[in-house]
Amino acid sequence: MRITFLGTGDAGGVPCHGCDCTACKSARAVADYRRRPCCALIESGTTRILIDAGLTDLTERFPPGSLTAIVLTHFHPDHVQGLFHLRWGVGASIPVFGPPDSEGCADLYKNHGLLEFHRLAKFESMKLGDIRIIPLPLIHSKVTFGYAIEDCHGARFAYMTDTVGLPPRTEEFLMEWGPHGLAIDCSHPPQTEPKNHNDWILALGLIDRVKPRRAWLTHISHTLDAWLLDTSPPLALDIHVARDNVVIDVGTQEA
């Protein structure tokens, strides 16, 4: 299974408008250091699933027919705002799966255009082409799902954002399931009371308990990037800070 981190930033992104911290200055100077809205493309065989739709150029990136489905973690604008434009396209409808959020975001449900919204249920697995996804409840300010994602070759990848900690049943599921790869919300440097998002300590603690083969920190704010540049904290070899456009392969063959 191939994963492309198309976006690894928090809602403000990096660089953050008006900010002159080390991270924002670097990102203005070097395009590779920029972070766009958090999302990922999952590919296996001919199946292509976009997790979250906050990139505002989806109509340019994905020609008609190029996505099997879009799967949403939740309906905050930085995770769905690309749909506002995409919906007005013409041609075949695009299936969009997400958590059971009766509000959605703005008028997306009412004026859905070519998007076909479907609600998922927690822990109920769903097959999309060659890929099976299992929605796992997260802890956030809006109803939010992480996803356990498995392809027909047995490659297992978990995508867990946005969240602060994990509900016990979700954490137990992941520990039993044993992902080859895990992407986890790590929005902030160590904080006294993390809210809505993991800080560095919560994220590393979760990785330590779930024990994926490899892990990627994502949904990263400019304050975390600046803290990383300032302090260079040690990280185990199999834990990475994700970057936009990084492509990884996870699966059984890598063992």
Place this chain on the structure above:
Amino acid sequence: MRITFLGTGDAGGVPCHGCDCTACKSARAVADYRRRPCCALIESGTTRILIDAGLTDLTERFPPGSLTAIVLTHFHPDHVQGLFHLRWGVGASIPVFGPPDSEGCADLYKNHGLLEFHRLAKFESMKLGDIRIIPLPLIHSKVTFGYAIEDCHGARFAYMTDTVGLPPRTEEFLMEWGPHGLAIDCSHPPQTEPKNHNDWILALGLIDRVKPRRAWLTHISHTLDAWLLDTSPPLALDIHVARDNVVIDVGTQEA
């Protein structure tokens, strides 16, 4: 007064995702034919007002301090979606004026970040730097204001979108006020029952009655662009189809 049409498209834009009509094919081949979300920059002296915020790259286009204010016609996503990102900037707050819409769009009011929302009242004039704006009610699917805009040299420009026709009091106001320039919603080619937006016939009828010195059609769909390419309908010399990035000067000296 200087007006820059930063965007002249309807919600789907041109090219429209998945469409192969003449207009969409041209816009894919030639960047000048593209139409982004409808908005305009109004400048007089050191005052810079952005009318509508649907462009998704506002953080790149407008460095901190470069806008006196943002003025919204209404809270549909294609007119406000750029605020979802801009709000998370750091530094001085940005005043955002709009119609009294208790809903707004998504969580913009709740999580306003550095945006400072203010509600305008119909026909109540408001001074923003060197520019005075008067909100004029329009007819749309959400509470919507057009704006009569006047600078300290007496230049008068009216920006009227999104609307289908005009309420009588708004039309009377414009006829008495006598704008030097008028930008008017003209989303569609002639239709039997225009809904939410002007078609070609309604827009030209309004221009004929309001009698601005010059007029620009805006909020243009790919179907109108294709119809224009196919039929080349005659247009009076002082009526123009707006294009993205076109800059115009209106004022008393042009008489």
